Amino acid sequence: DSGVTQTPKHLITATGQRVTLRCSPRSGDLSVYWYQQSLDQGLQFLIQYYNGEERAKGNILERFSAQQFPDLHSELNLSSLELGDSALYFCASSVSGGAADTQYFGPGTRLTVL
Amino acid sequence: AQSVTQLDSQVPVFEEAPVELRCNYSSSVSVYLFWYVQYPNQGLQLLLKYLSGSTLVESINGFEAEFNKSQTSFHLRKPSVHISDTAEYFCAVSEVGGSYIPTFGRGTSLIVHP
Numbered sequence: 001d002s003g004v005t006q007t008p009k010h011l012i013t014a015t016g017q018r019v020t021l022r023c024s025p026r027s028g029d030l031s032v033y034w035y036q037q038s039l040d041q042g043l044q045f046l047i048q049y050y051n052g053e054e055r056a057k058g059n060i061l062e063r064f065s066a067q068q069f070p071d072l073h074s075e076l077n078l079s080s081l082e083l084g085d086s087a088l089y090f091c092a093s094s095v096s097g098g099a100a101d102t103q104y105f106g107p108g109t110r111l112t113v114l
Numbered sequence: 115a116q117s118v119t120q121l122d123s124q125v126p127v128f129e130e131a132p133v134e135l136r137c138n139y140s141s142s143v144s145v146y147l148f149w150y151v152q153y154p155n156q157g158l159q160l161l162l163k164y165l166s167g168s169t170l171v172e173s174i175n176g177f178e179a180e181f182n183k184s185q186t187s188f189h190l191r192k193p194s195v196h197i198s199d200t201a202e203y204f205c206a207v208s209e210v211g212g213s214y215i216p217t218f219g220r221g222t223s224l225i226v227h228p
Contacts, residue, residue, distance in 0.1 A: 103216075
């Protein structure tokens with residue numbers, strides 16, 4: 001158990017819909033990362049937050065948005081969903097968000113778009 | 115910007131045999147190097163990492179990796195594998211003083227046969 005929790009574990013929805021994925025970091029970790037994992041694209045970095053502020057942005061679509069709240073939990077919002085958005089979405093956390101940090105990954109949310 | 119190449123997408127091996135999972139990286143500056151493991155239906159977890167100092171790093175479950183600066187490699191080895199080592203292994207690199215975000219390789223699936 002990494003100490004990072006993600007809800008829900010599974011999500012099945014239809015094209016065009018909007019969903020929210022939630023992540024609670026390990027106690028004491030200030031930085032949160034979101035990743036998308038699919039068979040064809042591998043593990044893709046989406047976005048990083050540090051202590052409530054956006055710190056780095058990766059291959060995140062404009063239809064996707066995220067935020068980190070004062071209690072440090074984070075949410076990833078996916079809207080106008082397409083079939084190609086079906087993937088595993090991981091949240092990870094680290095102490096300071098630095099390049100040398102170990103990232104602790106949650107168990108993931110499996111999103112299926114029908 | 116850094117990049118990572120994992121040369122083998124799949125490595126089948128028999129139980130108690132040695133294994134090497136290859137990882138090469140590209141960067142114009144000093145790097146930090148990581149190996150993460152993903153067991154079926156789980157998130158990634160750190161196996162070992164190189165930050166500085168001794169170029170040989172070891173994990174608690176018998177894996178080791180050696181940082182070779184001249185060959186820009188960080189191959190993962192284990193002298194005798196177990197069935198329980200069956201998993202996906204990801205090499206990652208981040209730049210010292212650079213982006214906070216590590217770049218992950220595409221992963222190598224280690225399949226241990228009895």
